[in-house]
Amino acid sequence: MAVRIVGRKKYETVLEESCTVEELLRRLNLREEGYICLRNGVPVTRLDILDQADDVTLMEIFSGGR
Numbered sequence: 001m002a003v004r005i006v007g008r009k010k011y012e013t014v015l016e017e018s019c020t021v022e023e024l025l026r027r028l029n030l031r032e033e034g035y036i037c038l039r040n041g042v043p044v045t046r047l048d049i050l051d052q053a054d055d056v057t058l059m060e061i062f063s064g065g066r
Contacts, residue, residue, distance in 0.1 A: 007060020
Protein backbone atom coordinates (compact mmCIF):
# COMPACT_ATOMS: atom_id res chain seq x y z
CA MET A 1 0.00 0.00 0.00
CA ALA A 2 1.22 3.50 -0.74
CA VAL A 3 1.25 5.77 2.31
CA ARG A 4 1.51 9.57 2.13
CA ILE A 5 2.12 11.70 5.19
CA VAL A 6 0.94 15.27 4.75
CA GLY A 7 1.74 18.01 7.24
CA ARG A 8 4.70 20.15 8.16
CA LYS A 9 6.87 17.54 6.44
CA LYS A 10 5.81 15.40 3.50
CA TYR A 11 6.83 11.77 3.29
CA GLU A 12 5.86 8.79 1.14
CA THR A 13 6.49 5.10 1.72
CA VAL A 14 5.19 1.70 0.63
CA LEU A 15 4.22 -1.04 3.06
CA GLU A 16 4.20 -4.67 1.97
CA GLU A 17 1.55 -6.09 4.32
CA SER A 18 -1.89 -5.29 5.70
CA CYS A 19 -2.12 -3.71 9.15
CA THR A 20 -4.38 -1.58 11.34
CA VAL A 21 -4.05 2.19 11.36
CA GLU A 22 -2.66 1.91 14.90
CA GLU A 23 0.05 -0.53 13.74
CA LEU A 24 0.92 1.68 10.77
CA LEU A 25 1.41 4.73 12.99
CA ARG A 26 3.55 2.68 15.37
CA ARG A 27 5.71 1.36 12.50
CA LEU A 28 6.23 4.90 11.22
CA ASN A 29 6.98 6.15 14.74
CA LEU A 30 4.11 8.67 14.63
CA ARG A 31 1.88 9.73 17.52
CA GLU A 32 -1.66 8.40 17.11
CA GLU A 33 -3.30 11.59 18.35
CA GLY A 34 -1.30 13.68 15.87
CA TYR A 35 -2.79 12.32 12.62
CA ILE A 36 -6.05 11.66 10.81
CA CYS A 37 -5.96 8.61 8.54
CA LEU A 38 -7.78 8.59 5.21
CA ARG A 39 -8.25 5.29 3.37
CA ASN A 40 -9.20 5.90 -0.26
CA GLY A 41 -10.24 9.43 0.73
CA VAL A 42 -12.48 8.39 3.65
CA PRO A 43 -11.54 8.91 7.33
CA VAL A 44 -11.00 5.67 9.28
CA THR A 45 -10.40 4.79 12.94
CA ARG A 46 -7.21 3.43 14.50
CA LEU A 47 -8.70 -0.10 14.53
CA ASP A 48 -9.55 -0.24 10.81
CA ILE A 49 -7.45 -2.60 8.69
CA LEU A 50 -5.52 -1.17 5.78
CA ASP A 51 -4.94 -3.45 2.77
CA GLN A 52 -2.25 -3.30 0.12
CA ALA A 53 -4.71 -2.01 -2.49
CA ASP A 54 -5.63 0.99 -0.31
CA ASP A 55 -4.49 4.53 -0.93
CA VAL A 56 -3.58 5.80 2.56
CA THR A 57 -3.00 9.41 3.56
CA LEU A 58 -1.98 10.43 7.07
CA MET A 59 -2.84 14.08 7.63
CA GLU A 60 -0.99 15.77 10.47
CA ILE A 61 -3.13 17.70 12.93
CA PHE A 62 -1.60 21.00 13.99
CA SER A 63 -2.76 24.47 14.81
CA GLY A 64 -1.39 27.86 14.15
CA GLY A 65 -2.23 31.41 14.87
CA ARG A 66 -0.90 34.47 16.46
